[in-house]
Amino acid sequence: MVGAMRPPRSSTHERERADERERANDAPAAELVRLFREHQLGLARTALMIVGDRATAEDVVQDAFVEAHRRIDRLRDPDRMLPYIRASVVNRCRSVLRRRKLAFSIARVHEPPVWSAESAAILGEERREVFLALQGLPRRQREALVLRYYLDLGESEIAEVMGIRGSTVRSTTARALAALATRLGESHDQD
Amino acid sequence: MTRTEERLRDAFQGAAETIRPGSLTPLTVPSRGRARARARRSWGVPVVVAGALGLILVGTSLLGGRMSPRPAAGPRILAGAPDHVLAIRDGRALVEDGAGHAIARISGEHYEAVAGTGDGRVFFLATASGKNTHTFYRVTLAANGTPSSPEMVRTDDPVQMDSGLGKPERFAANRDGSKLALVGANGGRSEITLIDVRTGGQHSMEEVGRALPATSATWAPDNRTLGYIAEGKDGRPPALYLLDTNTDRLTPRLLRSATMPDDALINVFVVDPDGTTLTAQVQGAKHGPRDDADYRLVRLSATTGRPTGWTARLPSDSFFVKPDTTGRHFLQIIDGRLGRVDDGRFSWVSRATDYTDAAW
Numbered sequence: 001m002v003g004a005m006r007p008p009r010s011s012t013h014e015r016e017r018a019d020e021r022e023r024a025n026d027a028p029a030a031e032l033v034r035l036f037r038e039h040q041l042g043l044a045r046t047a048l049m050i051v052g053d054r055a056t057a058e059d060v061v062q063d064a065f066v067e068a069h070r071r072i073d074r075l076r077d078p079d080r081m082l083p084y085i086r087a088s089v090v091n092r093c094r095s096v097l098r099r100r101k102l103a104f105s106i107a108r109v110h111e112p113p114v115w116s117a118e119s120a121a122i123l124g125e126e127r128r129e130v131f132l133a134l135q136g137l138p139r140r141q142r143e144a145l146v147l148r149y150y151l152d153l154g155e156s157e158i159a160e161v162m163g164i165r166g167s168t169v170r171s172t173t174a175r176a177l178a179a180l181a182t183r184l185g186e187s188h189d190q191d
Numbered sequence: 192m193t194r195t196e197e198r199l200r201d202a203f204q205g206a207a208e209t210i211r212p213g214s215l216t217p218l219t220v221p222s223r224g225r226a227r228a229r230a231r232r233s234w235g236v237p238v239v240v241a242g243a244l245g246l247i248l249v250g251t252s253l254l255g256g257r258m259s260p261r262p263a264a265g266p267r268i269l270a271g272a273p274d275h276v277l278a279i280r281d282g283r284a285l286v287e288d289g290a291g292h293a294i295a296r297i298s299g300e301h302y303e304a305v306a307g308t309g310d311g312r313v314f315f316l317a318t319a320s321g322k323n324t325h326t327f328y329r330v331t332l333a334a335n336g337t338p339s340s341p342e343m344v345r346t347d348d349p350v351q352m353d354s355g356l357g358k359p360e361r362f363a364a365n366r367d368g369s370k371l372a373l374v375g376a377n378g379g380r381s382e383i384t385l386i387d388v389r390t391g392g393q394h395s396m397e398e399v400g401r402a403l404p405a406t407s408a409t410w411a412p413d414n415r416t417l418g419y420i421a422e423g424k425d426g427r428p429p430a431l432y433l434l435d436t437n438t439d440r441l442t443p444r445l446l447r448s449a450t451m452p453d454d455a456l457i458n459v460f461v462v463d464p465d466g467t468t469l470t471a472q473v474q475g476a477k478h479g480p481r482d483d484a485d486y487r488l489v490r491l492s493a494t495t496g497r498p499t500g501w502t503a504r505l506p507s508d509s510f511f512v513k514p515d516t517t518g519r520h521f522l523q524i525i526d527g528r529l530g531r532v533d534d535g536r537f538s539w540v541s542r543a544t545d546y547t548d549a550a551w
Contacts, residue, residue, distance in 0.1 A: 040215055045207040054210055055312055055331055061215075062333055112367055114206045123205050130202035149196065150203040181195040 029069075031078040035085060036065055042151065043089050049146040050093040052113025060096065064088040086151075086161045090143060097139065133183035140164075141176035148173055214342055272520045272533060273311045275336045276540075279304065279548040284316055286336045289551075291529060291541030294336045299328070304356040306364040306371065307550035309412075309464060309516045314550060315364045315371055315388075316341060317356050324349040325356065327371060327386070344371070346391045350384060353377050354404045357547070360459050360511065363408035363417075370436065374419045376404030381421055383408075385436050396434075396441040403429070409461040411493075418462050418469070420449055431460060431469075431496065447496030458510050462493060463518040468500065469493050470521060472512050488512060488521065488532055501535035513550050522549050 040061060047057035064085050068075060075081050114123060115131030123131070134142055140162070147158045158173075159166045181187065275294065276287045284297040284305065297316070303325070304317040312332050320326035327350070328341035354375030356362045361375045371386040381398035383405055398405055398421055405421040415437040422429050428450050432443040449457040454476035460469050468490050475485040486508050490500035506525060513522040523530040523537065527544035530537060 041210065041212055044215055045210050048210060049203055049206060057210070058215055058331070058339075059334060112369070114209055123202075123209070126198070127202040127205040130198050131206065134199075134202075145199060146203070149199045150207065177193070177195055177199075180199065181193070184195060184198065186194050186198075 028072045028076055031081055032068060035081055046146060046151055047089055047093050048114060049150055051096050056096055060089055060092040063092055083160045090161050133180055136183055137176055137179055141172055144169060144172045145176050214340055273515045273551040275332055276549050276551045277305050277314045278546055280545045286338055295338055297330055297338045297341060299341055304362045304548045305550045306362050308364050308368045309366045311516060311551060313368045317362055323351050323353045325352060344388050346386060346393060348393060351377055360407045363410055365410040365414045366412055367414050372408045372417050374405040374408040381405045407459040411462045412464055412466045459512055461512050461514050463514060464516055465518055467493055470512055472509055474508060503532045503535045503537055505537055515551050522551060524549060
């Protein structure tokens with residue numbers, strides 16, 4: 001029996017299909033490259049506000065991008081990549097701070113934070129005072145303030161990064177500002 | 192906007208500016224394995240894509256010709272030793288693995304010396320920027336050994352040291368990277384210069400009554416005590432001194448004489464990372480028709496200066512000892528060749544003979 005033969009595909013057609021597939025597969029990687037170019041500095045600075053020292057902040061961002069690359073086949077929606085990486089950075093900062101609580105047993109030292117006395121000459125006393133007050137706030141309040149007042153993220157974006165509800169972001173930020181004002185000896189009335 | 196919000200934004204901005212654009216380490220992503228490529232055929236040519244991505248990521252962030260070809264951690268000779276060594280070879284600064292293989296080159300040339308802070312990440316490089324003047328750069332290594340761009344340490348005035356920064360150990364950084372120390376000679380006199388990395392301020396102490404330049408700069412883990420070797424006053428034998436650099440009046444404290452029993456002599460020493468011991472390179476008494484001598488690394492008590500713990504025999508005179516963060520591993524440079532002492536045992540790292548300085 002002679003079966004029906006499928007018409008041979010033209011090599012051009014196959015090449016086009018292959019190119020198309022490759023372009024589709026390349027797109028998330030290209031997007032990651034673009035995000036890295038555009039956001040590495042901002043994210044490293046954000047991490048710096050939370051962990052305090054540049055070297056750790058840089059590592060945190062590096063690790064977040066490496067992890068994103070490792071999982072790139074799950075990050076096919078380009079709009080989801082930046083929130084994913086931001087959340088990854090914040091989560092890694094939390095891990096760093098948790099590990100530092102155990103630092104006495106590891107005896108691993110990190111650079112003095114940007115708000116340390118040694119850095120006063122660079123940052124200035126007034127700014128240092130703000131950071132020291134910030135350090136007295138609960139971790140979630142600090143994160144909310146950094147995301148709102150450094151990264152200028154909106155309520156929904158902060159909620160996404162921190163993994164909490166928008167209403168919680170609102171109340172957390174308000175409480176954080178009030179507590180910060182008290183610590184700085186300022187009135188918290190809106191101008 | 193409230194005053195608190197204004198101050199918050201201003202403080203964040205101020206802190207953010209401490210990380211300058213272009214000063215961050217480029218990202219290097221690991222290659223995706225072959226097994227993974229087979230498992231996910233839909234990726235098309237994943238190895239090629241991953242490779243291209245790696246090149247793009249690294250390439251887009253390279254500044255000033257920095258090379259970062261294959262920043263994977265190299266093989267360790269012994270477990271527990273640092274992954275990376277920053278070596279000065281023929282004026283170039285290279286990141287190498289613990290076995291002498293180059294991982295990356297740091298941009299710039301004419302480097303003279305390197306000092307590590309001991310955490311394996313932050314290093315300071317020194318170059319000769321003019322006649323007897325020196326410029327310093329801070330470099331940070333990522334976990335995979337990729338170096339940052341050298342960031343210049345700004346100083347109020349040019350930093351002078353006539354004796355240069357060669358061996359034995361005239362340049363050291365303290366552990367938190369806030370201070371650099373240069374010991375040597377300036378204007379024909381023994382001098383110690385301290386540089387505050389954050390403010391760029393300098394503080395120099397002239398060693399009155401010493402004809403020979405001070406050597407062997409080493410920082411204690413308290414980040415404030417500097418150790419060095421200097422000739423005793425009025426031509427008396429050399430001795431090991433400790434200097435508290437946090438006081439306005441710099442007054443060194445004598446730790447012990449550099450001479451040991453049987454006419455042995457301490458050429459160079461470091462304060463070990465735990466602060467309780469010192470590791471010293473000791474030259475034994477000369478003997479025989481060719482003035483042969485034995486050379487060894489000796490562990491001394493930081494309190495009494497007396498020998499304690501292990502002794503490691505060295506093949507020749509090194510005038511060089513650089514500890515890692517554990518105090519178990521030490522780099523050696525002997526006749527331009529890199530070696531190391533691990534738990535009291537010496538071994539060569541490389542056959543190359545162009546090493547002028549190294550740190551980890």
